Amino acid sequence: MNYAYDDQNxxxxxxxxxxxxxxxxENEHALAFRDIRPQAPVHVLVIPKGPYVSLDHFARDASxxxxxxxxxxxxxxxxxxxxxxxxxxxxxxxxxGHQEVPHFHMHILGGKPTGPMLxx
Numbered sequence: 803m804n805y806a807y808d809d810q811n812x813x814x815x816x817x818x819x820x821x822x823x824x825x826x827x828e829n830e831h832a833l834a835f836r837d838i839r840p841q842a843p844v845h846v847l848v849i850p851k852g853p854y855v856s857l858d859h860f861a862r863d864a865s866x867x868x869x870x871x872x873x874x875x876x877x878x879x880x881x882x883x884x885x886x887x888x889x890x891x892x893x894x895x896x897x898x899g900h901q902e903v904p905h906f907h908m909h910i911l912g913g914k915p916t917g918p919m920l921x922x
Contacts, residue, residue, distance in 0.1 A: 805863070807853040813905035817851055827878045831871025834879045834910075842890075843913025844883045848875050854906040856895040876908060885912035890919075 808814070815821045816835070823835035826846050837845040850872050854860040860869070880889060889912030894901040 803858070805855045805859040807855055808904050809853065811903050811905050813849050813903050813907060814853070817849070826882060827875050829871050829875055829878075831868045832875035834875050837909070841909075842911040842916065844885060844889070844911060846879050846883065846910045847907050848872065848879060848910060849905060849907045855904050856899075856901065856906050857893045858895065860906045876910065879910050880912075883910070883912060887915075888912065890916045 812821060816823050817833060823833075825833065825835050827834040827848075831852070832848055832850050834846050834848040837847050850860060850864060850868060852860075852864060852868055854864060860872070864872070876891070883889075889910055892909040892911070893899075893906070894909075
């Protein structure tokens with residue numbers, strides 16, 4: 803699998819401070835910010851600070867500290883956004899997964915029912 807990272811993607815630019823964002827949470831290994839095109843009342847993106855293309859790339863190559871830091875950020879977002887009725891987390895990967903930005907990220911959506919996962 804080719805995990806060539808494009809350091810000019812929008813999330814890399816956000817991490818470098820070249821593009822502003824609405825930060826919800828940040829730690830040493832992850833940044834969480836509001837999506838600019840929200841699909842639910844709560845729509846936060848959580849991204850690792852390392853150069854990972856997709857979920858499988860992150861799972862294979864990120865250090866244990868990076869992985870724990872990423873999922874700690876996911877937990878902090880869910881707590882801060884107060885979604886007692888639940889939420890949906892989505893990680894799209896590559897073309898068939900409809901990944902739009904080639905930097906691993908997780909969407910956290912909540913604040914309303916999200917419906918069934920897939921309709922075939």
